[in-house]
Amino acid sequence: MERKAALVLTLALMFIDLLTLSLNIQQVEAEGAIYIKSDGSINPSTTPIQREGSIYTFTDNIYETIVVQKANVIIDGNGYMLQGAGSNNGFDLVNINNVTIRKTRIKGFDYGIRIYKSSGNTVSGNILTENNLRAIFVSNSSDNIISRNQIVNNVGEGTFLWLTNNTVVASNNVSNNGEDGISIGYSSFYNTIVNNTVSNNNGAGVSLGFEISTSNVIMGNTVSNHYWTGIFVESSSGNTFYHNNLLHNTNQIVTIEATNTWDNGYPSSGNYWSDYTGTDANGDGIGDTQYTIDATNIDRYPLMGPFNTFDAGTWNGVAYHVDVVSNSTVSAFAFNPERTPEISFNATGSLGTTGFCRVSIPKQLLKADYPKRWLVLVSGRMTIPTILEDANYTYLYLTYNHSTKTTQIIIQISILGDLDGDGYVGPIDLNIFAANYGKRKGQTGYNPLADLDMDGYIGPIDLNIFAANYGKTI
Numbered sequence: 126m127e128r129k130a131a132l133v134l135t136l137a138l139m140f141i142d143l144l145t146l147s148l149n150i151q152q153v154e155a156e157g158a159i160y161i162k163s164d165g166s167i168n169p170s171t172t173p174i175q176r177e178g179s180i181y182t183f184t185d186n187i188y189e190t191i192v193v194q195k196a197n198v199i200i201d202g203n204g205y206m207l208q209g210a211g212s213n214n215g216f217d218l219v220n221i222n223n224v225t226i227r228k229t230r231i232k233g234f235d236y237g238i239r240i241y242k243s244s245g246n247t248v249s250g251n252i253l254t255e256n257n258l259r260a261i262f263v264s265n266s267s268d269n270i271i272s273r274n275q276i277v278n279n280v281g282e283g284t285f286l287w288l289t290n291n292t293v294v295a296s297n298n299v300s301n302n303g304e305d306g307i308s309i310g311y312s313s314f315y316n317t318i319v320n321n322t323v324s325n326n327n328g329a330g331v332s333l334g335f336e337i338s339t340s341n342v343i344m345g346n347t348v349s350n351h352y353w354t355g356i357f358v359e360s361s362s363g364n365t366f367y368h369n370n371l372l373h374n375t376n377q378i379v380t381i382e383a384t385n386t387w388d389n390g391y392p393s394s395g396n397y398w399s400d401y402t403g404t405d406a407n408g409d410g411i412g413d414t415q416y417t418i419d420a421t422n423i424d425r426y427p428l429m430g431p432f433n434t435f436d437a438g439t440w441n442g443v444a445y446h447v448d449v450v451s452n453s454t455v456s457a458f459a460f461n462p463e464r465t466p467e468i469s470f471n472a473t474g475s476l477g478t479t480g481f482c483r484v485s486i487p488k489q490l491l492k493a494d495y496p497k498r499w500l501v502l503v504s505g506r507m508t509i510p511t512i513l514e515d516a517n518y519t520y521l522y523l524t525y526n527h528s529t530k531t532t533q534i535i536i537q538i539s540i541l542g543d544l545d546g547d548g549y550v551g552p553i554d555l556n557i558f559a560a561n562y563g564k565r566k567g568q569t570g571y572n573p574l575a576d577l578d579m580d581g582y583i584g585p586i587d588l589n590i591f592a593a594n595y596g597k598t599i
């Protein structure tokens with residue numbers, strides 16, 4: 126009994142010790158912190174931050190926690206450092222909305238940025254390194270945006286969403302962190318994890334675990350080179366993963382007691398898995414056999430090459446992307462909306478191999494309706510692509526040979542009958558058409574571009590179409 130009483134006493138003393146310690150820490154933290162106060166003032170006023178209206182700009186490095194108590198402000202690190210001594214939070218946002226934190230190098234805290242019970246905040250264009258627990262920690266919050274940050278070389282996790290909804294994590298580089306790269310946990314719903322580069326983290330690249338998280342969408346991310354696993358899912362079902370590239374992870378995925386969706390239907394497709402061994406006999410860029418994770422987790426439409434997405438500009442207030450799935454390295458993407466609208470990009474690959482690409486073009490951006498059609502130029506040669514469609518996209522599939530030169534691919538809208546591709550149906554086209562007239566597919570002189578109804582014969586039907594379009598421009 127004595128021993129037990131002594132133990133209880135010891136524990137009680139330890140508890141009081143811990144309590145005192147934590148109170149002290151809180152006091153120290155409060156004394157050392159910098160406040161952007163609800164009245165807009167900065168405390169202490171000697172802090173190297175310049176205020177201009179609602180914009181607060183660093184004028185030097187800062188070595189204390191910044192507690193943001195004012196809503197609707199922008200805090201611009203201006204490339205300076207916010208550096209801690211290995212504890213506390215860098216930026217602390219509690220019960221505060223519509224704050225933007227940008228262009229700050231945040232280093233050496235427990236949490237580089239903590240967002241708690243807050244919404245409408247944006248964290249963008251920051252560099253977060255060497256933070257101990259989580260570089261960015263969003264909890265009990267909704268409708269925040271974490272975009273275009275470098276979240277690299279942190280001791281703990283990259284980004285953690287905890288009890289958090291409707292938050293977008295987009296276009297970040299989340300690499301070389303000591304634990305998980307991007308984590309979604311503890312009942313987090315309707316978040317979108319999109320277009321991030323996630324590589325070489327010591328935990329999982331993307332993790333959905335710790336209690337049920339559902340209705341999250343994970344798309345367009347490249348998750349590569351994880352020693353343990355690219356994706357980890359535990360007890361979280363009803364999430365959707367598609368258009369991700371899973372490259373060279375020891376385990377591409379570890380899933381425990383979870384059922385999730387791994388594709389976006391056909392022809393939109395699923396993910397690219399670097400260990401997929403299937404083939405594509407029907408030439409649509411999608412493997413002919415499914416990628417099976419386990420009995421309830423199946424990617425029905427695995428891609429035959431990595432997924433790339435490109436910015437095609439903002440038109441009438443809508444931001445458009447063109448996606449290219451290809452076994453080539455794709456570069457120099459451009460969208461030109463001029464008179465003959467076109468998309469162009471370069472493709473390179475190993476000499477002597479066959480390249481393919483599958484280009485997904487939003488119909489709202491570019492559409493070829495009869496009597497117009499898609500025209501593809503591969504290194505200047507006209508090619509007719511295989512075309513698939515769904516409600517929102519046209520998918521163009523084409524193949525070519527990789528050579529020592531870069532293959533330039535141009536996708537244009539053409540008018541039927543414009544056989545020389547100058548955007549006008551005129552005398553030159555008539556000469557070409559006349560030379561091709563009467564030819565069948567397989568015969569010398571059969572020009573698929575002159576077979577305007579694509580029935581395998583260049584004859585009277587084609588002549589009628591040609592005549593109807595004569596003199597027209599695109």
Ligand SMILES: [Ca+2]
Nearest residue numbers: 405411412413
């Ligand atoms: Ca196929």
Ligand SMILES: [Ca+2]
Nearest residue numbers: 543545547549
């Ligand atoms: Ca022409």
Ligand SMILES: [Ca+2]
Nearest residue numbers: 578580582587
């Ligand atoms: Ca024909």
